[in-house]
Amino acid sequence: MILLKLFWSFFQIGMFSIGGGMAAMPLIQNQVVDLNHWLTLTEFTDLITIAEMTPGPIAINSASFVGSRIAGLPGAIIATIGCVFPSCVIVSFLAWVYYKYKGLTVVQGVLSGLRPAVVALIASAGVSIFILAIWGENGFSINPESIDYISLLLFGTAVFILRRWKPNPIFVMLGSGVIGGAIYLIK
Template identity: 40%
Template sequence: MLLLQIFFTFLKIGMFSFGGGYAMLPMIEKEIVNNHQWISYSDFIDIIGISQMTPGPIAINSATFVGFKVAGILGSVVATLGVVTFSFVIVSIATHYIIKFKDSVTLKSMLKGMKPALIGLIICAFLSLAKESFVNLKSILIGIVIAFISFKSKIHPIIVIVIAALMGLLLFSF
């Protein structure tokens, strides 16, 4: 029963979240932390961090980690299948029609309307994560330095993560 619940929860997340993994984070949080209470908010933040550092889309990685935390290896498989099923079906069907209607004014207008909403969802996810992550002056300092480095340079994200980890080691160990 738990595996079915996991599958259908992540299927719902996959069906009703548009705009990529970061736009899905508020819905993932609502479902797994608030509605089902499968994990704590602190664990959710840790899963997001791990999902960002591992290869692959953040929504799939998050589903995999949550599924594993809740129901082991089978839970991770079921959660991952749940989050990708709808997209797989829709993309398989829609490819033909997207090519056919790629010049449609209606389609272009809808996509233009969705972009600001997706940015809003990403900002919402950021603010939710920021409340838990920026807990003191040290964590705020790390966030500001990393944001500056990311915005002003072409440094690879993995190097930025390593810099943040080293800053955390220096600032929180002593």
């Protein structure tokens, strides 16, 4: 029964995640944290970190991780298939439609209409992670004592470095992880 539930949850994620892996994060959070309670919000944030650092699409990495955590290797395989299957069918169909009707203004209008929705999904995932990193699991608070100033400083520094010098983001993540780990060990 759990394998069927894993398949169905990640099938829905694969079916409705338009715009790439980061746009799927709110859908994954809804299924994994809110509806099924397979992970806590903190574990979900760790999942995002691990899924981003490992090679491959973030949604598929997340499916494999959650499936493995819930039902071992069979769970990882079923969750990954559930996540990938709708995309394969939809992309194959859309490629056929696009090549057949790409000159129609309706098709271009639909694609233009999807762009703002994708940006909103990505922004939603980013805001959720930002709030968790700065204020913790209790969420946003105007109380200055609830702010994790180390996380806020690391975030600000990382954004500044990424915008100013545009280095490889992996090096910024590694540097932030090392510095944050050292600070929290000392603290």
